[in-house]
Amino acid sequence: xxxxxxxxxxxxxxxxxxxxxxxxxxxxxxxxxxxxxxxxxxxxxxxxxxxxxxxxxxxxxxxxxxxxxxxxxxxxxxxxxxxxxxxxxxxxxxxxxxxxxxxxxxxxxxxxx
Amino acid sequence: xxxxxxxxxxxxxxxxxxxxxxxxxxxxxxxxxxxxxxxxxxxxxxxxxxxxxxxxxxxxxxxxxxxxxxxxxxxxxxxxxxxxxxxxxxxxxxxxxxxxxxxxxxxxxxxxxxxxx
Numbered sequence: 001x002x003x004x005x006x007x008x009x010x011x012x013x014x015x016x017x018x019x020x021x022x023x024x025x026x027x028x029x030x031x032x033x034x035x036x037x038x039x040x041x042x043x044x045x046x047x048x049x050x051x052x053x054x055x056x057x058x059x060x061x062x063x064x065x066x067x068x069x070x071x072x073x074x075x076x077x078x079x080x081x082x083x084x085x086x087x088x089x090x091x092x093x094x095x096x097x098x099x100x101x102x103x104x105x106x107x108x109x110x111x112x113x
Numbered sequence: 114x115x116x117x118x119x120x121x122x123x124x125x126x127x128x129x130x131x132x133x134x135x136x137x138x139x140x141x142x143x144x145x146x147x148x149x150x151x152x153x154x155x156x157x158x159x160x161x162x163x164x165x166x167x168x169x170x171x172x173x174x175x176x177x178x179x180x181x182x183x184x185x186x187x188x189x190x191x192x193x194x195x196x197x198x199x200x201x202x203x204x205x206x207x208x209x210x211x212x213x214x215x216x217x218x219x220x221x222x223x224x225x226x227x228x229x230x
Contacts, residue, residue, distance in 0.1 A: 033217065043204065045217035059217065091158065101148065102218060104158035 002026070004105035006092050012111045013082055021077045021108045025094030032075050033095075033102060034067060038088035046090075049075065050097075082112045115140045117207050119221035126195055127229050134190045134224045136205030142166075145209040147181065147188045148218065153201040164188065195228045202226070 005024040013019050025032050034046040045059040049069040060066070064082075069075040079086055089109050093102035116139040126132050138147065149161040162172065164181050172179045176196075180189045192199050202225050206218040 031216065035218075042222050043206075043218075043220035045219070048216055050216070056217070089156070093158075101160045101163045103160060104150075106155075106157045 004092055004094050004103055006090075006105040006108050008108060009106065010109045010111075012113060015084060015112055016081055018078065018080045019082055019110065021079075021090050021110070023075045023077070023092030023094075023105060025073065025075070025092070026103060029094035029096055029103075030072070031095045031097055031100070031102075032069055033093040034075070034077050035091045035093065036088045037091055037107070041088075043091075046077070079110075082110075084112045086110060087112045115142075115145075115207050115209065115215070115219040117205050117219055117221035119203075119205055119224050121224045122222070123225045123227070125227045125229065128196060129194050132192050132195050132199075132226060132228075134192075134203050134205075134226070136188045136190065136221060138186050138188065138205070138207050140207060140209060142209040142211075142215075144211040145207060148206040148208070149179070149188075149190050150204045150206060150220075151201045152204065152223070158204070161190075192226070195226075197228050197230050200226060200228045 007022045030051045032049045036044050036046055047067045048056040064080045067077045089107040091104055091107045093104045095102045118137045124132055145166045147164045151159045151161055169181050169183055176193045178191045202223045204223045205221040208218050209215040
C-alpha cells in the first residue's frame with residue numbers, strides 16, 4: 001500500500017545546471033500529474049499523463065521544462081538551465097484514472113542558487 | 114477558464130472552536146468536480162473530499178462537513194470542535210474532466226488554519 005514517492009526530497013543546484021526529479025506513482029494508477037508550489041504562485045499545474053495518450057503539457061512554464069513517463073509508471077521531470085525562479089516544491093500526484101481523486105507525493109524541494 | 118478563490122488567508126482559533134473555510138469558484142463548465150485538500154506542516158497534500166457538480170447534498174465525515182451551493186458557486190468546509198492536529202493549510206480545488214477533458218486541478222491560494230491549545 002505504498003503511496004506516491006518522489007526523489008530526491010531536496011535538491012540544491014547552481015543556476016544554469018540541469019536537474020531531474022523523479023516520481024513513482026501508486027501501483028495501478030494510470031494518471032500522473034506534476035504540479036509546482038511556490039510562494040508567489042501557489043499551486044500550479046505543470047503536466048498530465050494518462051495511459052498511452054499524448055501528455056497535456058499546457059502548464060509547463062517554458063521549453064526548459066520537460067517530462068516523460070516510461071512504461072506507464074515512473075515519471076521524470078527535467079528542468080534544463082535552471083533559473084532562480086525555478087526554486088519551488090515540485091509535487092507529483094497520481095490517480096486511478098483521470099476523473100478520480102489525485103494522491104500526492106511528499107514533493108521535491110528545489111533550490112536554485 | 115477556471116478560478117478558485119479562498120478569500121481567507123489565515124484563520125486562528127482556540128481548540129474546540131468551529132472554523133469554516135470559504136471557497137468560491139468560477140467555471141464555464143456545467144459539470145465539474147470540487148475538492149478539498151489538507152497540507153499539514155509535513156508538506157504532503159492529503160485528499161479530504163471530492164464532490165460532483167450535480168450532487169449538492171451536504172456531507173459530513175466525523176468533525177468535517179462540507180456545504181456545496183451551486184447557486185452561489187461555493188463549496189465551504191467546516192471543522193467542528195477543532196483540534197491542534199487540524200492546524201494546516203487547506204486548499205480548495207476544481208477540475209472539469211467530464212466536459213472539457215480538463216483533468217488538472219485548479220487550486221485556490223489556500224487558507225492557513227492555526228488551532229491553539
